[in-house]
Amino acid sequence: MESHCYHCGNHCEDTSIVHDDKIFCCNGCKTVYEIFAENELSCYYDLEQTPGTTPKEIEGKFDFLTKPEIYEKLLDFNDGSVQIATLYIPSIHCSSCIWLLENLQKLNKSISSAIVNFPKKTVRVTYNANEGSLKDIVLLLSSIGYEPYISLEDYTNTKKGINRDILYKLGVAGFAFGNVMLLSFPEYFEVDEYWLNQYKTLFRWIMFAMSLPVVFYAASDYFVSAYKGLRSKFLNIDVPIALGILVLFFRSVFEIIMDHGQGFFDSLTGLVFFLLLGKFFQQKTYNFLSFERDYKSYFPIGITKVNADHTEETIQVYDIQKGDRILIRNQELIPVDGILINGDAQIDYSFVTGESETVVKQSGDKLFAGGKQTSGAIEMEVLKSVSQSYLTQLWSNDVFNTNKEEGFKSITDTISKYFTIAILLVALASGLTWYFIEPAKAWNVVTAILIIACPCALALSAPFTMGNLLRILGKKKCYLKNADVLEKLAKIDTVIFDKTGTITHGNKGALTYEGIPLSAEEKIILKNTLRNSNHPLSRQLYDSIKSTTVLTPDAFEEIAGKGMIATYDGTEIKVGAPSFVTSNNIEKSTKTAVYISINNQYKGKYLFKNAYRQGIEELFNNLSKNYKLVILSGDNDSEKEALTEMLPKGTELHFNQKPDSKLNFVSQLQQQKHNVLMVGDGLNDAGALKQSDVGIAIAENVNVFSPACDAILDALNVSKLSVYLHIAKSAINIIKASFILSFIYNIIGLSFAISGNLSPVIAAILMPLSSISIVTFVTILTNIAGKQLK
Known part of the structure; x- marks a missing residue:
């Protein structure tokens, strides 16, 4: 047995x-x-x-991974104790593979997490280097049947998951289709010659033989996909295609065995060839859109470069070069790998590893991209230029997945599941009807219906619409994390704005001082304290004080919503809200102000006259027509009168809001069934950005990148927010229009198929053409929608 x-x-x-x-x-x-x-x-x-x-036998195979000069090339992140490596595993093939690989921490205690990227066949493993090594991880994977493919020479290309399988399958199907058509010609033209009668049976069996690799190799993806869908109790878009191929194949085999005819091997091989041809061009087009987004959509993040003469300038993050010295302020993200030069470095690597415990670094230690400085300003020397693909990966890291996705269903998911069921019912009813009318046509009718009504065009509408609009918005400096964000934007009914740094300029406006005049030494201490902070008011005040002397504080702490405290050789300075800097009862200004005390002696305050961004008033007027508007500000209500005059009636104004107050406000609106968009500067608004249905971080001349946000918007384009929201709604309308076009195509095609006037091979040719027409349709409409941004 x-x-x-x-x-x-x-x-x-x-x-x-x-x-x-x-x-x-x-x-x-x-x-x-x-x-x-x-x-x-x-x-x-x-x-x-x-x-x-x-x-396979693995003893001694991976000994080379014990050499630091080799294994360090394979690491995405290495902080001594925590290391992260992305390994390419060719044998990943099913859901059980994913389940097992994402439970590796149960097999090896040094592993803290493992995340699988199924399309690229990679697993990203985070582990404790004190308890295990990369070699241990690789040996574990190999021992359970998932040996990684490691090639130091071509490692970068390997991880991209380049797959030429579709080309091979297309070649097999094309070769078989051409030859089967050639062998079918005599019977097509009903040539009644002796040689045909003698070799007819041989020709038919040759066509059968050529169809085997087409069905069992070239078309295998459709069977696998349909099987997995059925096993998961879900009728996916490949079920009708797989059924059509099987019907053609077994009917053809039956006909040649019973000598009833030549079968439909020409239609069968043609069907698979045209299916794969359409799939190939769709893949090429979509990969192009992905390429545009991944490599040309640079984040508008600035970083402060320290020049040789100790002057500072803000440059774009992708202009950073090896050897540059850059300044990283409190709560600022480290965009590149580098060496710590000076400063108290306490790095939060939770953006990379998911571990929130800070890591203390000393001068000369290596710092890795993705860490966030949490204790004042530091200076570092750049080891290599920034990798935008790394920042993209960091932004979409599964570590930051929240409950936002729970309960969210895309428009395609909502419609497509009913589509497949309807097509199967139509095919069954038509087949039974023709079986009693004209049995010979029944198989052709069923096959033609299953092919012509393929929902591929339906499934392509949303990805191509969203993909093209993501590319267009990226060129206009509005960067969305993924296509789902665009669909969520279309459902927004409430828009909340932070004030300082969001609707106001972070570096403009009049600035005056009231109080005891500060000495030159005190101004130096104040400026160096402000140098550590990323808050818009801190940045504006820092730029106004003329001094090039750089001091490193002995201690520094910034408390969100309150202020900063720092010490320099025994001198303590507090900067922030009045209740924070002094316990004395002082007169609070009705204007936006920053208060200062030195050694617990209140000195005075800097008064800010806010400069609102150009076009803000028009933006609010446009938004008020369709959205509920709210201003949540951490400042006092000194600007209430000015805002009331500028903003439309009905706009809610809330002042003195702490970070947790903003988060709770958003949560309360969501409990009232509102879909909330939060627009903030990414500093004190991180909680609200994460809680909201869509969170947009405004980027100006500081590095405010935050994985908590769903989108990053250049500060110069804040006034265009209403246009972006309109484009999001246009995207849904375009998808619906393409669905209607697809349904019209299917209704026309089905009418011919049900009537028995459409052969399977013609249906196979029309199916990819319909997909291409849908792609062309949505591309043209999305480009038209994108012209609103000009």
């Missing part, structure tokens, strides 16, 4: 191993099973039968 391995499914020879009443082909598979059983992971086999792969 033939037996198969419980783990990998391979045929077991006479030397098969029995353990726990289960048969294994080798000790490797048995060992893997034992590892799973010991760690309570045996439910891995419940996800799919024989999902594993046979472990």
Whole structure:
């Protein structure tokens, strides 16, 4: 009796191993099973039968990973204790693979997390280097049947997940289609010659032989996708296609066996060829859109460069060069790898690792991109220029996944699940009807319906619409995290704005001082304290004080919503709100102000006259027509009168709002079933940005990048926010219009197919043409919508 391995499914020879009443082909598979059983992971086999792969001999194979000069090239992040590596694993093939690889921490205690990217067949492993090494991780993966492919020479290209499989399948289908058509010509033209009568049967069996690699290799993706959908109790878009191919194949085999005719091998091979051809061009087009977004959509993040003469200038983040000295302020993100020169570095690497504990660094230590400085300003020397693809990866890191996605269903998901069911019912009803009218046509009708009504065009509408608009918005310096954000923007009914740094300029406006005059030494201390902060008022005040002397504070702390405290050789300075800087009762200004005390002696205050961004009043007037508007400000109500005059009636104004107050306000609106857009500067608004349905961070001349936000908007384009929201609604209308076009196409095609006047091969040609027409349609309309930004 033939037996198969419980783990990998391979045929077991006479030397098969029995353990726990289960048969294994080798000790490797048995060992893997034992590892799973010991760690309570045996439910891995419940996800799919024989999902594993046979472990190969790995002893000594990865010894090269013990050499630092080699393994460090494979690390995405290395902070001594915490290391992160992204490994390419070709054998990832199913949902059980994903489940197992994302539970690696149960097999090795040094691993804290593992995240699988299924399309690219990679796993991103975060582990403690004090408890394990990269070699240990690779050996573990290899021992359970997921040996990583490591090539130091081509490692970068490998991780991109380049897949030429579709080209090979397209070649096989094209070769078979051409030859089957050639062998079918005599019967097409009904040539009644002796040679045809003699070789007719041979020609038919040759066509059968050529169809086998087409069905079982070239079309395999459709069967796999349909099977996985059915196994998950979901009718995906590949179910009708797989059924159409199977109907054509088995009907053709039946006809040549019973000598009823030549079958439909020409239609079958043509169908698969045109399906793959359409899929190839769709993939090429979509990859182009992805390329535009990934590599040309630079974040508008600025960084402060320290010149040789100690002057400072703000440059764009992608202009940073190796050897530059840059200044990283409190709560600012480190955009590049570098060496700490001076300052108290306490780095929060939770953006990268998910661990919130800060890491203390000394002068000369290496700092990694993605860390956030949490204790004053530091200076560092750049080791390599910034990688925007790394920032993109950081922004979309699964560490920051929140509950925003729960309960959210895209417009395609809502419609497509009913589409497949309807098509299957129509095909079944039509097939049964024709079976009683003209049985010979029944198979053709069913096949033509399944092919012509393929929902590929339906499925392509949203990705191409959203993808093209993401590219267009990126060129206009509005960067959305993903396509879902665009769809969520279309549902927004409430827009909340922070005030300082969002609707006001962070570096403009009149500035006056009231109080005891500050000495030159006190101004130097004040400026260096402000140098550590990223707050818009701190930046404006810092720029107004003329001094090039740089001091490093002995201690520094910035408390959100209150202010800063720093010490220099025993001198303590407090900058911020009046209740923070002194316990004395002082007269509070009715204007926006920053208060100062030195050694617990109140000195005075700087008064700010806010300069509102150009076009803000027009923006609010446009938004008030369709949205509920709210201003949430951490400042006092000194600007209430000016804002009341400038903003439309009905705009809610709330002042003295702490970060947690803003978050709670957003949450309360959501409980009232409002869809909330929060627009802030990314500093004190991080909680509200994360809580809102869509959070937009305004980027000016400071590095305010925050994974909490869903979009980054250049400060110069804040006045265009109403246009961006209108474009988001246009995107939904474009998708709906393309759905209608797709339905019209399907109705026309179905009418011909149901009537028996459409052959399967013609349906196969029309199907990719419909997809291409949908792509062209949405591309033209999205480009027209994008012209609103000019």
